[in-house]
Amino acid sequence: TLLCCTAAVAQNFPNGLTTDSVDPAADSLFFSRMRERMDSIRRTEHRPTVALVLSGGGAKGAAQVGALRYLEETGIPIDLVCGTSIGGMLGGMYAVGYDSGRLAQLFMDQDWNVMLSDYVDPVYIPYSMKMYNARYLISIPFDTAREVFDSRMPEGPGYRRQTFLGSLPSGMVYGFNVNNLLSSLTVGWQDSLSFAELPVPFVCVATDVVSGKAKNWVSGSLNTAVRSTMSIPGLFEPVRSSGMVLVDGGTRNNFPTDIARAAGADYIIGIELSDSKAGYEDVNNIVDIAMQFVDMLGGGAFLTNVKLPDVTIKPDIPEYNMMSFSREAVDTMLRRGYAAAQRKAGELQALKEKVGGGRAAVLDGAVNIAETPVEIGEIVFNGVGEKEAAIISKLLSFEEGATVGKKELDEVMSRFQATGAFSSVTWSLLGHAEPYVLAFEFVKAPANNIGLGFRIDSEEWASLLFNFGLNTNSMTGSRLNFTAKLGQNLKADIHYSLDFPRFPAINLTASISQYRGDLGTPGSKYAYNASYWTHKELLYLTDVRWTRLNFEAGFKNQYINLDRSTHLGSLIEQTFSEEALKGDYLGVFANGHLYTFDDYYYPSKGTSLSFGVNYDFIKPGDSSFRPVLTVAAGFRTVVPLGGKFAFIPEIYLRGVLSTGENTDGGGHVYKDISVLHTNFVGGDIAGRYTDSQIPFFGLDNVTIADEYLSTVALELRYNPARRFYVSAMTGIIESNDSASRFIPDFSPDIWAVGAEFAYDSVAGPIKLNCHWSNTNKWGVYVSFGFDF
Template sequence: MTKKYLLTMTAAWMLVITPALSAPQITDNRSISHSDTLRNRPRVAVVLSGGGAKGMAHIGVLKVLERVGIPVDIITGTSMGSIVGALYAVGWNAERLDSLVRGQNWSFLLSDRDDYYSQNLLNRDRQATYFLSKAITLQKGKVGNEAGGLVEGKNLKKLFTHLTAGYADSMDFRQLPIPYACVATDIVDYSEYVFHSGTLPEAMRSSMAIPAVFTPVRIGQHVLVDGGLRNNYPADIAREMGADYIIGSTVQAPERSAEDLLTGSGILGHIIDVNCKNKFEENIAITDVPIWTNTKGFSAASFSEAAIDSLIKLGEKAAMAHWEELLALKRKMGLTEDYSPTRPTLRAEAALPLDFSDEAEEARPAHDILRGSIALRFDSEEKVAAQLNGVYSSSRRPIDAELTIRLGQRFVSTASVRWKPKRFALVGLTYSYENNDLDIHKEGNRSFNFTYNRHHAHLGIIGASIRNLAFDTNIAWDYYHVGRLLASDPSTSARPFKDEHFFSYHAQLRYDSEDMPVFPSRGAKFQAEYAYFTDDFASYQGHSGFSELRGHWRMSFPVSSKFTIRPMVYGRMLFGGEIPIVRSNCLGGYWFGHLVEQQMPFAGVVSLEDMQRHFLAGSVTGQFRLFRNHYVLGNASLGFHSEKPRDLLSEKPYIGGELAYFYHTMFGPLGASVGYSNLTDKVAFYVNLGFEF
């Protein structure tokens, strides 16, 4: 599954699914007449159909209606049409709507992800790992997912509430600047539910609640989902509200022949379009100026910048083809060609930037919560890996329990309990088991392969997490059981491969102000750790223990809106007598600690390279954003290593460079890189799909 597929299935439901031969229509029992003592002319309604992303064409149609000077006295819509219609009804004119939809991050809006920057570092790490998370509420006598769908839609609801500022409280929709109504489907009895009153954001959210994808909206005994299931083009509602003339905008696909139904997506699209026709022909028949936009080549999931631009232009082109009809309608209404109606004024607060951050993030939940998360990845080195995560959060005590299982070449199972007595304080106990199978290289050639099992436990005794900053001190225990050893390099046999156990003391500081988990365009990321290792709490092998000092610091500088320069310095140094091979330095790949805890990245090196005790490096990355989620990156690295710190800069330096392209999907970055380094003297090619874990 890809992000495009999920968006396709999501927006496809907006178009509607199963028709029924007959079903009752429900309204909220309020009068739907619209009296207007100031107007002595016929009333005009605009009706906007559902259609997912293809509904962006409605904005182009509205642009032309404004250009012609057609007054809009009533507006109705379904699904995407309900969203565009509601915003137009409160004062978002066509030009503002154009700018609004182009500026949204639709993959974020169509998810329940929290605003990345507003979270603490632990939750940011989760968001940068898992593509799907779902919470289950645990209440006395009741266990289940109250939502009833994969996506609660909290980001959409927050956006709707902000954009309808001044009209977000419960009200009669006849009192909006333009009287408005939208349609949802009550799945209790599969009936049509017409919103003429209520809270506007809730009505918009109900009309586009795709079954099983978005959670239904519950109002009393009604369970409301996408209105397209019953009435995807509600011209009849506009007529009931008193419209004398109806102008309609639809994005229904044309009839398909057998030759058109050759692909799975084509067949699915046809099934959806057929099921969209419930009441469609009858409603088109009562429309005075039906405007159909040909959206061939686009799907209900076409939320990219280029697609939105094209769809708006296609809607405008379709409406321009009806220019003379629209002028004739104006004359029929008794209006002159130069007549221009007064448009509603948007409330100033609705046009302000929206902050998606959640200030209540640190609060305990009202009920016990169990949240499950899934991550998947593929790369050309490890192949396929998956990770499952579950977090239990108590509502009564500041305690979280977490279990994580990683499946792949490297198997890891981790269990932890965290106690947070104060808002920023943190105490935790963690145990993990790891089984690893590693190939270690020396200057591009495999030196040895070995397997090991690792048991690790640590007790965090002093910890703090404050937005961008986290500090932790802990005591740890490790046991390494070395299994198979296959040595290609004769010198490897002389190195001590044996079972090891350690008691160690750690202090770590993290700072992260980057604006995105991958492909950041601004901010800084810093991490430093000091650790002292023993085998009896005080010494190692009868003498002083050995120490590890590691850290990295990178900055992102936006040169323009599309280009970012990202320098970084990093290193790891080992001090002491004998250093066990399981704690020695390793270099290669894209990330810190990906296959082993002590791994460091380097441009042009893909496999793990065995390095000397002291390593120091710097790199510069140039990042260019081609489109919203398309990135081209160039990276150059310079590194030094030696057995003694004073010899670092006198040893032969290693250099590396690489060029990469990535597309940012809901699963993480998808792309490939090609590079070279004099460390391996080989061209390295790497493919990656998914977040790092």
């Protein structure tokens, strides 16, 4: 009843439209201009005019392309195209010269999983950001509340009210890849203009959630218009323009035949994709819910507008929905759309006899720079200051005067997006002919960040990771991070860095951690109860912008205090002295990591190669201390075997060198090293309990090893389904207290075999690892969540 009442009064809105508009005056000016154009066609071509109207429907828009192919075959001229959502996108492309064949190719060629996301190839993402993303399930950007209390703060496209809640995301994706695609397709028609000037006049509809009215895009930026009309609430962030917050136009007018009528078209052809009323079993996810709201809010206008076309084409695609972007689904919908139009052959032929003519060739269509690179005359950066522009310009791979295509611009945009400094980056090629002005538009991201990660496993039970970062999303200046791990073993650190545009960053880190658990001994299934706490301070240099390489070098101080009441503490105190349980160690260090994996947990390609050197040369208060040098290296790579199989070898090496020695009461000689320097091996995560811990799947407990340690693990991994993984593993551990005897006396202390079953969920891997070793026999490790 409510929808019927809405429809009954719909014609009372200005310009005879079925929905209220944010700018009736601009609409009226456009309609007046279009009616003049329609009159001119009638006078000069001696025929009635025709408008094509395309409804919303997501992936089902492929059926509209199929129907459009049949319309082109009939030769019916199109004088105006109107659309909403996917219909608006297709209509916009049709308006600048894309025929059904090119539109069908666009549908078929896209990777829609990428297109409907803000995915950036990992090759462009800084190393530090890759490591951050691998640890945190939730990352919430935010700003301070200072501006909330200052009414003089400006507002505009590059500014958002800076409150914590106000800076939270307004959609799952902002449309990074969709924006890039649209910009690459419409070169030559990206300036602000009246859409009556396009090769085929065009209108699309978005909804302004501030006023609750329809935004009828009759002028402005074609890319902005098209992006806003398909901004599905909850999936895409709204488009902010001229004080409006714009979402999918289907929430107000999903089938804008009223606009075609107001523009003076004599005949209207509509291609309509609405579904039958959704049932209980049809509403299953956030997209289904969003589309139900779209249908409910736009229902009144739809009931009126669906009656207006002279010919309505409705493809028969009940089994598909707005997310059916698979190649098979698209191909089927293209064919069914064509068949649906073919079923209207009688009506279309009758219309053809009335209008005659045919679609004139578009002589001034848009340039697709994926096919035809263009010359760049000038490059401008909007939304950033001079310092940031100077940094950004270094990320460009071309200069003014160069000829560039979609590939080059996609690469540059990926670099910009990967900085994390911007909530959105878009580009336009302004001008109607070469050389074009390349204009980048930046909207700064909230400067601060909160991260949350968790893991549940059979080793520590439940652990929570919390990060609070200040100014972490800025390109230069000071950054401050506080990180805390809560669980059986506690850890906290505070990290300050000062970043420079052209020089390595200066870093200062202070951390404290506590370990409580069991430490095993080589070749034995027994373990010592141990408990210790340690703090560490680091001053070092690094470069935060490297994407595949990380290098750190600097000074450090580390203190350890081993609890004398534990089994291990008591043993060390009795064997040596109380001083052996604790102490400060001052030294220098250098670490490097080459990292090219395409995924942190289940890479399909790439290599990880790491090294570390630590030299402790002073133990304050202990004149008998001799320097300790530790050297470590690690290697892991993925060898694709074709299909769903991969071979993954992994090698770790670590050596401890010290000139100092201690002798116990029995005459045994021991190296003068602490728990901080000792080799540890075992467990699933490297460095989980000590910096020197090397992972090994075949040991549940962390085990003390001799001074020279190597592990080798070989994994054969099978990927039977998209996120499922099954692995078979084997490996060995060899350790020796003498470097000279390491190779001659090589005889593995431990060898193990295992199998792992895993599912890579959005909340972190779910793993079940079953293994057997010659020392510890059977073991099981279960985990859910990220590694930290």
